Amino acid sequence: MEHADLAAAASSVSLLSLFMQAGLIVKLVMIGLMGASVWTWAIVIDKYMNFTKARRQFDQFEQVFWSGQSLEELYRTLAERQNTGLAAIFVAAMREWKKSFERGARSPIGLQMRIDRAMDVTISRESETYEARLGSLATIGSAGPFIGLFGTVVGIMTSFQAIAGSKSTNLAVVAPGIAEALLATAIGLVAAIPAVMAYNKFMADAGKLGARMEGFADEFSAILSRQIDEKLQPRQAAQ
Structure with missing residues (x-):
């Protein structure tokens, strides 16, 4: 008889049967964690x-920018496009440059500050784009195990109540309830571990792209600073 009970318990410990046998709260926890896992992988793929596209665009822009092509010609090529990354920084700086000279800019320091501010704003906007939805990965990674643990605690409490009601501590009675409770923790870890790893990876990637944008902005600012001196010094000398 005992062997028959153990066989019946073993047959009911498939993942699907454990989910179906779980209580309402534990089922809701499992469904929520599975949804979080799907959302995590959607973010990871996206x-x-x-990031792969951004790195390719950075490389392509730097190749064109340092090829010796005229800044004016490059600006005309990019001005009417929807630009991102380094191209967006370049266009923002050149747009401020042209607006200032059209309005008769006289102060090199003021012009340089406006150009640097325009590039800083663009860098901040682009960085926010690269870091978008990474906060969701951090939340899933930190909260997933605890949500799964909550489901496990509720499941084990329910199992103990069933044991008390049946007045039996036979393994065939105890095992399914404990197994379905532990399944919630397992699903929580399945959702959390990839989320934490992906968050760390993509935050590092976003930091590298941010550093490349900062580096380009500094180099381009130096180039424009020399051109500002060349354009404004004769004008100031004439005055």
Whole structure:
């Protein structure tokens, strides 16, 4: 008889049967964690594609920018496009440059400050784009195990109540309830571990892209500073 009970318990410990046998609260916890896991992988795929595209665009722009092409010609090529990354920084700086000279800029320091501010604003906006939805990964990674643990605690409490009601501590009675409770923790870890790893990876990638944008902005600011001196010094000398 005992062997028959153990066989019946073993047959009811499949993942699907454990989910179906779980209580309402534990089921809701499992469904929520599975949804979080799906959302995590959706973000991972999206971010992987976006960062790969961004790095390719950075490389392509730097190749064109340092090829010796005229800044005016490059600006005319990019001005009417929807630009991101380094191209967006370049266009923002050149747009401020042209507006200032059209309005008769006289102060090199003021012009340089406006150009630097325009590039800083663009860098901040682009960085926010690269870091978008990474906060969701951090939340899932930190909260997932605890949500799964909550489901496990509720499941074990329910199992103990069933044991008390049946007045039996036979393994065939105890095992399914404990197994379905532990399944919630397992799902929580399945959702949390990839989320934490992906968050760390993509935050590092976003930091590298941010550093490249800062570096380009500094180099381009130096180039424009020399041109500002060349354009404004004769004008100031004439006055």
